[in-house]
Amino acid sequence: MASVGDRVTITTKEETFEGLLLPDDKEFYVLKLDSGYNVGIAKAKKPNIKVLQPRTEKKQATPTPIAARTGLPTISVLHTGGTIASKVDYETGAVVARYTPDELLAQFPELAEIATIRSRLISNMSSDDMRFGHYNIIAKEVAKELTTGATGVIVTQGTDTLHYTAAALHYILTDLGKPVLIVGAQRSSDRPSSDAAQNLLAAAHFITKTDWAGVGICMHETTNDDTCTILPGERSRKLHSSRRDAFKAVNAEAIARVRLNPVAIEMLTSHGILHDRPTTVKPIAETIKVGLVKIHPNFSARQIKCFEGYDGVVIEGTGLGHAPITESDYLTSEHTRIYDAIKTLIKDGTTIVMTTQCIFGEVNQNVYSPGRKMQEAGVIPARHDTPPETAFIRLAWLLSNYDKKDIPASFPDHHDHHQRTA
Numbered sequence: 001m002a003s004v005g006d007r008v009t010i011t012t013k014e015e016t017f018e019g020l021l022l023p024d025d026k027e028f029y030v031l032k033l034d035s036g037y038n039v040g041i042a043k044a045k046k047p048n049i050k051v052l053q054p055r056t057e058k059k060q061a062t063p064t065p066i067a068a069r070t071g072l073p074t075i076s077v078l079h080t081g082g083t084i085a086s087k088v089d090y091e092t093g094a095v096v097a098r099y100t101p102d103e104l105l106a107q108f109p110e111l112a113e114i115a116t117i118r119s120r121l122i123s124n125m126s127s128d129d130m131r132f133g134h135y136n137i138i139a140k141e142v143a144k145e146l147t148t149g150a151t152g153v154i155v156t157q158g159t160d161t162l163h164y165t166a167a168a169l170h171y172i173l174t175d176l177g178k179p180v181l182i183v184g185a186q187r188s189s190d191r192p193s194s195d196a197a198q199n200l201l202a203a204a205h206f207i208t209k210t211d212w213a214g215v216g217i218c219m220h221e222t223t224n225d226d227t228c229t230i231l232p233g234e235r236s237r238k239l240h241s242s243r244r245d246a247f248k249a250v251n252a253e254a255i256a257r258v259r260l261n262p263v264a265i266e267m268l269t270s271h272g273i274l275h276d277r278p279t280t281v282k283p284i285a286e287t288i289k290v291g292l293v294k295i296h297p298n299f300s301a302r303q304i305k306c307f308e309g310y311d312g313v314v315i316e317g318t319g320l321g322h323a324p325i326t327e328s329d330y331l332t333s334e335h336t337r338i339y340d341a342i343k344t345l346i347k348d349g350t351t352i353v354m355t356t357q358c359i360f361g362e363v364n365q366n367v368y369s370p371g372r373k374m375q376e377a378g379v380i381p382a383r384h385d386t387p388p389e390t391a392f393i394r395l396a397w398l399l400s401n402y403d404k405k406d407i408p409a410s411f412p413d414h415h416d417h418h419q420r421t422a
Contacts, residue, residue, distance in 0.1 A: 005055030127158030251385030
């Protein structure tokens, strides 16, 4: 009988898979393939499992402490989960966490030449499970590190919602005077194609060798290992599900380009400068209810009505910020009901902000009559270049910290990393 960690083949009527048997769940057997990816095979298919090589027990070695060099700046590395500080034990199939300073330096020894590393775990979770309260916890821990001597902070996280976290920290950490970089990895550190080491080292070099202050993202610039880019935390988006260059700035320029061999940093845009003023943490209320809805053909009023009782809603409109609210023939009577549902939500106290689902470009609801009609109903155009994810986070933050009557004046969001007022 096969056990976790055994090398096996699993054969169904359709195909055969070979790899390491990982802990399964109720409905699937899970294999770690040689490519590094996992595959699930439904137990309902009653597959045949053949053990090729039994698991061999392996005692985990204690990492050898690496002596820190004196006189180096201090970087705090705060972990929230994801692949960047973990690796797969291929003899057990288990993910092994590497969070302490000694463990982190054993995995990425080059860090010891760049900075004195303080490293600790905040939480170990999938980025998809993050909620507003987690952003507040991260922000408070970042502020604590900055007030206790850290030159800058690296937050490691899974990549799926990394851009939401970056936007949240951009707003929550008000008057930020030091660098905070969110770093992830698209490929786990046990794989030859991993981007974990380069992303982490590039972030460390950028923090210690520039006078930049603010919240940014550090990830691969291309699919090659030539450079990483520092991206604006509130103007970036994950644009690919698996490529190492998945993150790009949207309607904005990258802040900097970092090359490792040899180390060279090219500043690409103007930026906030370091300062010693204390960082203020303005959290997002954990009870705030904000929705994000995408306009599409055959949209219905029910999809708006489901947000009854919400504090805010961000609409991903089409084009310049449009929604189907015009009744033009017998097939479009629903559009009047959509418009009425929007007006009712606003009347009942829900703040509605319009963005565009287009990746690039801006919202301008003054060009066509439907846009002007939406504004007459009380919809706030995000205008300019605010991505929907950023608008979603920004609206939640504004509703948590300012009076609703002041929110219309806060959109568009200007490119100011330090002084944010409603």
